[in-house]
Amino acid sequence: MVPFMRVVPAGSAACRSVRVRWAMAGAAAGVVAADQVSKSLILASRVTAAGTGPVMVRLLRNTGASGGIEAGHPVLVTLVGLVISLGAVVLAIRVRSRVTALCLAAVCGGAIGNLSDRVLRAPGFGRGGVIDWIHVAGGGGSFNVADLAIQFGAIAAVVAMFAAEREPRIPKAQRPAGYT
Numbered sequence: 564m565v566p567f568m569r570v571v572p573a574g575s576a577a578c579r580s581v582r583v584r585w586a587m588a589g590a591a592a593g594v595v596a597a598d599q600v601s602k603s604l605i606l607a608s609r610v611t612a613a614g615t616g617p618v619m620v621r622l623l624r625n626t627g628a629s630g631g632i633e634a635g636h637p638v639l640v641t642l643v644g645l646v647i648s649l650g651a652v653v654l655a656i657r658v659r660s661r662v663t664a665l666c667l668a669a670v671c672g673g674a675i676g677n678l679s680d681r682v683l684r685a686p687g688f689g690r691g692g693v694i695d696w697i698h699v700a701g702g703g704g705s706f707n708v709a710d711l712a713i714q715f716g717a718i719a720a721v722v723a724m725f726a727a728e729r730e731p732r733i734p735k736a737q738r739p740a741g742y743t
Contacts, residue, residue, distance in 0.1 A: 587655060617700050680692065
């Protein structure tokens with residue numbers, strides 16, 4: 564076990580609280596909804612490219628991983644994405660910090676959003692392309708709302724893990740009223 568990750572047995576994890584579980588489910592569902600709605604709007608508008616400046620709209624179907632890595636092997640990318648997603652779910656359920664759990668729930672929501680594209684979009688099950696539509700000029704690549712949730716959620720989770728490691732642990736009996 565890596566000490567700074569504060570991964571603990573399921574009985575003492577942050578998500579044992581019903582409120583935290585609902586918040587995690589809401590965060591993941593919110594990311595999936597925002598991702599799928601934004602992709603549907605872009606596809607419905609039939610815009611392939613629009614805007615000038617540092618951030619533009621440019622519609623792409625990415626069959627590879629982030630940045631088009633392994634674009635020729637969409638089934639492999641789908642399976643690897645599924646394994647990583649399941650790992651993120653397990654970690655989100657077992658971490659001690661509520662903030663870390665919520666950040667990992669956003670990562671899970673992003674992964675579900677992209678996996679749903681791979682499974683449900685043409686050309687077929689496990690071979691579909693992820694709809695990327697946000698383009699950053701200057702070689703920044705193209706991405707979508709799910710990719711943003713994955714990247715920022717993962718960075719925030721790591722920061723939260725390190726911050727939780729620095730916080731002194733106060734025994735439950737010594738906590739002031741209202742301390743959570």
